[in-house]
Amino acid sequence: MNFKKAAIISNxxxxxxxxxxxxxxxAYQDISASEAASRLDMHIRTVQEFLxxxxxxxxxxxxxxxxxxxxxxxxxIKKKKIEIIIDLDKEFTKSSDHKSEYKIREIRNSGAKxxxxxxxxxxxxxxxxxxxxxxxxxxxxxLTIPQGRFLYYLPFPDTDPLSIDEIIQKADNNDMxxxxxxDIINELLELKIIEKVEG
Numbered sequence: 001m002n003f004k005k006a007a008i009i010s011n012x013x014x015x016x017x018x019x020x021x022x023x024x025x026x027a028y029q030d031i032s033a034s035e036a037a038s039r040l041d042m043h044i045r046t047v048q049e050f051l052x053x054x055x056x057x058x059x060x061x062x063x064x065x066x067x068x069x070x071x072x073x074x075x076x077i078k079k080k081k082i083e084i085i086i087d088l089d090k091e092f093t094k095s096s097d098h099k100s101e102y103k104i105r106e107i108r109n110s111g112a113k114x115x116x117x118x119x120x121x122x123x124x125x126x127x128x129x130x131x132x133x134x135x136x137x138x139x140x141x142x143l144t145i146p147q148g149r150f151l152y153y154l155p156f157p158d159t160d161p162l163s164i165d166e167i168i169q170k171a172d173n174n175d176m177x178x179x180x181x182x183d184i185i186n187e188l189l190e191l192k193i194i195e196k197v198e199g
Contacts, residue, residue: 005057006086012053013082017042021050022077025060030076051075102196103161104185106154110193114151122148122171128191146177147184154194161197 012018020040024031033051037044055062061078064071106112110128117124126141143151149171155162162170168181188194 001085001087003086003091006084008053009057009059009082009084012050015050017046018050021047025075025077026080028076030061030063030074032072032074036075102198103163104154104167104189104194104196105159105161106157107192107195108157112188112191112193116152117148122152124148126151126188126193128193130191141184141187143184144177144180146171146173147181149173150181151184161195 017040021036024036024039031039033048034044036042036051037047040047051060052062054060055075059077059079059082061076062073063076065074066072113127114123115125115127116122122145123143126143128139128141130136130139150167150173153162153167153170155167164181164185168175168178173181185194189196
């Protein structure tokens, strides 16, 4: 199950009325939204939204019927066991064989301030001023040691750019920390603190 789907299902299941609706569905062969709403003394739109969402994710069965009037829907339990399993490795882990087809370096006048750790061997924090001088705000990012080592060897604006792997090697970082290094690179690219140089 992907993260977005799991989040939506979890959000609805966490509603204070969710247990009541499921309990009702377990007691009835099938039920309409209006019947459920009147039985639970709830607004029909709230019940309808819940039932339709659970139907979208295949937890509740939704069937159109007509009984001498315009068609409407009746709902019944489809799954009596709801499992929410998120494979975080599949969702968020990028391949460790990241191809560094581009090189990076700091952008001139980026407005970023790198603070050196007490031992002077890596950066501990990165401070960025965002916005204009009057209404801007300061953002501070606490760096992990591998991130701090990596950024310590980030090429200056006036120097030749280096590939990600070259900087990792200079910083004597372990490949097991590559994902967190890539994370801070992506953040700093968005914040326009560093730039990509193709080739």
